[in-house]
Amino acid sequence: MMLRGIYAIVVLDMKRFWLDRARLVAGLAQPLLYLFVLGAGIGSSMGGSMGGGAYKPFIFPGVLGLSQLFTATFAAITIVFDRQIGFFKAVLVSPVPRPAIALGKIAAGALQAYLQGLVVLPFAWLAGVPFSFVSTVALLGAMALASVTFSALGVAVAARFTSTTVFPIVSNAVLLPMFFLSGALYPLKSPTTPHWMQVAAHLDPVAYAVDLMRGALLGPNYLFFSPWLSLPVLAGMITLLTWLAVRVFNRGEDDSSLGATNFNWRR
Amino acid sequence: MFAPAVAVAGLVKRYGEVEALRGIDLTVQPGERFALLGPNGAGKTTLFSILATLRTPTAGTARVLGRDVVTERDAVRRAMGIVFQEPAIEQRLSGRDNLLLMGLLYGLPSAAARKRADEILGSLGLAEAAGRPAKNLSGGQRRKLELARALVTDPQILFLDEATLGLDVDARRGFWTHVRTLAAAGRTVFFTTHYMEEAEVADRIALIDAGRIVALDTPRALKARLGGGVIRLQTDDDALARTWLAERGWAAEAGGTELMLVHADPAAVLPELLRHLPVKVRRAEVHEPSLDDVFLKLTGRGFASEGAAAPAGGGRGGPNGRGRP
Numbered sequence: 001m002m003l004r005g006i007y008a009i010v011v012l013d014m015k016r017f018w019l020d021r022a023r024l025v026a027g028l029a030q031p032l033l034y035l036f037v038l039g040a041g042i043g044s045s046m047g048g049s050m051g052g053g054a055y056k057p058f059i060f061p062g063v064l065g066l067s068q069l070f071t072a073t074f075a076a077i078t079i080v081f082d083r084q085i086g087f088f089k090a091v092l093v094s095p096v097p098r099p100a101i102a103l104g105k106i107a108a109g110a111l112q113a114y115l116q117g118l119v120v121l122p123f124a125w126l127a128g129v130p131f132s133f134v135s136t137v138a139l140l141g142a143m144a145l146a147s148v149t150f151s152a153l154g155v156a157v158a159a160r161f162t163s164t165t166v167f168p169i170v171s172n173a174v175l176l177p178m179f180f181l182s183g184a185l186y187p188l189k190s191p192t193t194p195h196w197m198q199v200a201a202h203l204d205p206v207a208y209a210v211d212l213m214r215g216a217l218l219g220p221n222y223l224f225f226s227p228w229l230s231l232p233v234l235a236g237m238i239t240l241l242t243w244l245a246v247r248v249f250n251r252g253e254d255d256s257s258l259g260a261t262n263f264n265w266r267r
Numbered sequence: 268m269f270a271p272a273v274a275v276a277g278l279v280k281r282y283g284e285v286e287a288l289r290g291i292d293l294t295v296q297p298g299e300r301f302a303l304l305g306p307n308g309a310g311k312t313t314l315f316s317i318l319a320t321l322r323t324p325t326a327g328t329a330r331v332l333g334r335d336v337v338t339e340r341d342a343v344r345r346a347m348g349i350v351f352q353e354p355a356i357e358q359r360l361s362g363r364d365n366l367l368l369m370g371l372l373y374g375l376p377s378a379a380a381r382k383r384a385d386e387i388l389g390s391l392g393l394a395e396a397a398g399r400p401a402k403n404l405s406g407g408q409r410r411k412l413e414l415a416r417a418l419v420t421d422p423q424i425l426f427l428d429e430a431t432l433g434l435d436v437d438a439r440r441g442f443w444t445h446v447r448t449l450a451a452a453g454r455t456v457f458f459t460t461h462y463m464e465e466a467e468v469a470d471r472i473a474l475i476d477a478g479r480i481v482a483l484d485t486p487r488a489l490k491a492r493l494g495g496g497v498i499r500l501q502t503d504d505d506a507l508a509r510t511w512l513a514e515r516g517w518a519a520e521a522g523g524t525e526l527m528l529v530h531a532d533p534a535a536v537l538p539e540l541l542r543h544l545p546v547k548v549r550r551a552e553v554h555e556p557s558l559d560d561v562f563l564k565l566t567g568r569g570f571a572s573e574g575a576a577a578p579a580g581g582g583r584g585g586p587n588g589r590g591r592p
C-alpha cells in the first residue's frame with residue numbers, strides 16, 4: 001500500500017503539473033536572467049580566472065540549482081493548497097498511509113524540479129560550458145540528488161503551513177539567503193570570500209548540491225567540498241528532511257488536516 | 268451474525284470549548300437507509316467525520332461494519348465510501364482522472380483503476396462528461412461525480428453528508444435514483460439532508476440537536492408521535508394568540524413566522540378556533556404531520572410554553588401519546 005500510495009500521489013501531482021506545463025517555459029525566465037544578464041554584467045567586471053567568458057560557465061550550475069530549487073518549492077506549495085481544497089479529504093479517507101503522502105509529494109516535487117533542470121540544461125551550450133559525455137552523465141546524477149534535496153526541503157517546510165499567503169513569504173526569506181550563501185554566483189574557494197560565508201555554506205544544503213553539480217560539469221578543480229563530504233551530507237539531509245516531513249503528516253489527533261491544525265507556522 | 272453497519276456508543280466530540288457531540292448512541296442495521304436530520308451546527312458532519320476516520324472521538328466508540336474507527340482505521344477506510352458536504356474532487360482534472368486517482372489511492376493497479384472508473388461513469392450516466400475538467404460540469408453532474416468517487420471501491424456502506432445541497436429538484440431526483448439503486452443492491456446508506464422529502468425515503472430517522480439525538484424512529488412513527496394532524500397559523504399577534512391558546516389547553520409551537528398546533532381532528536376544530544381567536548389570522552393551514560412538524564416540535568427554538576408536550580431526551584417513546592386537549 002505504501003508504494004502504491006506514493007505512486008498515486010505522484011500521478012496526481014504530475015497530472016496537475018502537466019496542466020501547468022507552460023510553467024516549464026515561464027520557469028526559464030529567472031535562470032536565464034541570472035545567467036545572461038547578471039552573468040554578462042558581473043563577468044565583464046571580474047578579473048582573473050573568473051573574468052570574461054569564464055564567469056557564465058561558472059555560475060551555470062548555480063543557476064541550474066536555482067531553477068530546481070524554485071520549482072521544487074513551488075511544487076511543495078501545493079500541499080498548502082491541498083489543505084484548502086476538498087480533494088485532499090478524499091485522499092485522507094483512502095487507506096493510503098500518511099507517510100506515503102509525504103513521500104509522494106517529495107517524489108513528485110523532485111521529478112518536477114528535475115524536468116525543469118532538463119529544460120534549463122541546453123542553455124549551458126549558449127553559456128559556453130564545455131561538455132563531455134562523462135560530465136553530462138555526472139551532471140544528470142548530481143541534478144537528481146539536488147532535485148530530491150530541494151524537494152524534501154520544500155515539503156518539510158510547506159507541511160508546517162496552512163496559509164497560502166504566509167508560506168511564499170517565509171520560503172523567500174529562507175530560499176534566497178540559501179541560494180546567495182550557496183556559492184552559486186561566486187567562488188566559495190576564493191581567498192577573498194569572507195570566512196563566515198564559507199562557514200555558512202557548510203550548513204546550506206543548496207551549497208552542497210550546487211557544488212556537486214559544478215564539480216560534475218566543470219571538473220574537480222571547481223569543487224569546494226569533497227564529494228566524499230557532499231554526497232553523505234546530501235544523503236543525510238534528504239533523510240532528515242524526509243523524516244521531518246513524514247512526522248508532520250503523521251501528527252495530529254485529528255487526521256483531517258494533514259497534520260497541520262489552524263495556523264501552526266511555529267511548529 | 269452480521270455486525271451492525273454502524274454502531275456508535277457514548278460518542279462525544281469536543282473542539283476545544285465547543286462540544287459538538289454530547290453522547291450519541293446509534294445503531295444502523297446493514298442494508299438500512301438511515302437519515303440524520305438536524306439544524307446547522309447540530310453535529311452531523313462531525314459524526315460523519317468520525318465515522319469516516321477523519322476525526323477521532325473525544326470519548327465513546329464508533330464502529331463501521333464491525334471495525335473500530337480508531338483502532339481499525341484502515342479497514343474502515345477500505346469498507347466505506349463518503350460524499351462530503353463540500354466538493355472533494357480535483358476541479359481541474361477530468362472526471363475520469365479523478366476516479367482513476369481514487370482507484371490508485373485504494374491500491375488498484377492502473378489498468379484496473381481505469382476500467383473501474385469507466386464502469387462507474389457509465390453506470391451513473393456520466394460517460395460523456397468524463398473527459399471534461401470537473402469544473403466544467405453542471406452542478407448535478409458534479410455531485411454525481413462525488414458519488415462516483417465514493418463508489419470506486421464498491422463500498423458496502425455509503426455516507427452522504429448533504430449530498431444534494433443546492434441542487435435543483437431534477438438534479439436531486441436524478442441523484443436519488445442512483446442512491447436508491449445502490450440501496451436496493453443491499454448497501455447501507457447513512458445520510459443527512461435538509462430536504463424533508465429526501466428524508467421520507469429513509470427506513471429510520473434520527474433527529475439530532477446540539478450534539479444529542481432527540482428522537483429515533485421510522486418516519487411514520489415519528490409523525491405518529493405528534494398524535495394527530497397539524498394546524499399552522501399566521502397571525503397578527505403570535506404572543507397573544509399563544510397565551511389565549513394556552514389558557515384553553517392548546518400548546519402552540521412558534522416555528523419562525525407561524526404557530527403550530529396538533530389536534531386529533533384539526534379540520535373539525537379549525538372553524539371554531541378561527542371564530543374565537545382574539546387576533547387576526549392571516550393564513551391557516553391544515554395538514555398531515557410532516558417531518559418538519561415533528562422536527563419543530565422536538566428541536567425548534569423558543570418553545571416557551573412547552574407544558575405537557577415537553578419533548579427532548581425522551582428518545583423512543585411510544586408512537587402516540589403526547590396528546591392534545
Ligand SMILES: Nc1ncnc2c1ncn2[C@@H]1O[C@H](COP(=O)(O)OP(=O)(O)O)[C@@H](O)[C@H]1O
Nearest residue numbers: 282285287305306307308309310311312313314
Ligand atoms: N474544526 C472545528 N473546530 C471547532 N468547532 C467546530 C469544528 N467543526 C465543527 N465545529 C463546531 O461543531 C458544531 C457541529 O458542527 P457540524 O458537525 O459541522 O454540524 P452540522 O454538520 O450538523 O451542521 C458546530 O457548533 C460547529 O461550529
Ligand SMILES: [Mg+2]
Nearest residue numbers: 311312313352
Ligand atoms: Mg454539516
